[in-house]
Amino acid sequence: MAVRAVAALRPWCRLAPAVLWERPRRLQHERQPGRSDQPIQMENPYKEPPKKCVLCGINVDYKNVQLLSQFVSPHTGCIYGRHITGLCNKKQKEITKAIKRAHVFGETVLRFRKAVQTPCVSGMASGAKECRCSSKGLLLRAR
Amino acid sequence: MPRYELALILKAMQRSAAINGTKLFPLLFFLRDRLLQTTLCLLWSSGQPETAAVLKRTVEALMERGAVVRNLENLGERSLPYKISKHKERHRRGGYFLIDLEAPPSIVSPMMDHLGRDIDVIRRAFIKHPVSKTEECSGIIPVNYEDKLIAKKK
Numbered sequence: 001m002a003v004r005a006v007a008a009l010r011p012w013c014r015l016a017p018a019v020l021w022e023r024p025r026r027l028q029h030e031r032q033p034g035r036s037d038q039p040i041q042m043e044n045p046y047k048e049p050p051k052k053c054v055l056c057g058i059n060v061d062y063k064n065v066q067l068l069s070q071f072v073s074p075h076t077g078c079i080y081g082r083h084i085t086g087l088c089n090k091k092q093k094e095i096t097k098a099i100k101r102a103h104v105f106g107e108t109v110l111r112f113r114k115a116v117q118t119p120c121v122s123g124m125a126s127g128a129k130e131c132r133c134s135s136k137g138l139l140l141r142a143r
Numbered sequence: 144m145p146r147y148e149l150a151l152i153l154k155a156m157q158r159s160a161a162i163n164g165t166k167l168f169p170l171l172f173f174l175r176d177r178l179l180q181t182t183l184c185l186l187w188s189s190g191q192p193e194t195a196a197v198l199k200r201t202v203e204a205l206m207e208r209g210a211v212v213r214n215l216e217n218l219g220e221r222s223l224p225y226k227i228s229k230h231k232e233r234h235r236r237g238g239y240f241l242i243d244l245e246a247p248p249s250i251v252s253p254m255m256d257h258l259g260r261d262i263d264v265i266r267r268a269f270i271k272h273p274v275s276k277t278e279e280c281s282g283i284i285p286v287n288y289e290d291k292l293i294a295k296k297k
Contacts, residue, residue, distance in 0.1 A: 050282030061273055063218075063241075088283045106152050106223055106237070106266050 053088040060094040062101040065108055071095050072108075144211070144245040146272035151201070151258075152227075152265040155220055155236035156193045194238055197263045202242070204257055210246035223265075230262045237265050243272065 102108040183195045218239035227234045251269050258267040
């Protein structure tokens, strides 16, 4: 009587009889045919897209003086190098050419030298807030 | 025919009172392009007939040599970034103009000579028309320094 009651309380035993699902017993020395243990060859799915420089996709024009002036020192008018701007090869070259063109065509001010202390700018592209060069924040020669 | 851009800096003219343009309109009719007509009309009415005349003769010269003028833009009159000495005069202000044209490459040198002889033109420059390249920039591909080093060693 008690057994029957207990059986009624466990209805799931009827739904999943033990015979249907058998635990696969695989022995290590018996390899399954057509299945290797090696990892599946595929491209790294977590690969990050390549980093883009600031001007990627922007058209550089010699008439766009505002854009060009961002890559020129406000104190001396020198064109900043790649280590300061952080641009890729192509865009750095385009910018340099455009700035030199703008100089010739009378759009931008030419470079001028001043014997004034200019703040040190090297290392800005990598995001460093303080420069680590020996002049400690100030360049004695105009840069 | 390749596309060129002619960047011109013209001498800044003294502003005179607005001239009655009835006499001058017939002269403009031969220019087929509406844009040119509009720009020149505006210059004329704003009291700068000399600038318009310079532009007109420049465009005429271009068309004579077989160029097709597409567009004429006025970038305004502003003070030059530095003093330019040209034709025995020191200029501080100039009118910036941009002529978009299609021309055979043989036109460039004779046109530069022609414009060099013009007293009212301060600076002239022929540039290949900057086609806006918005190609897919693939971004900065990190360089594999090891490979470079090993390859060079061999």
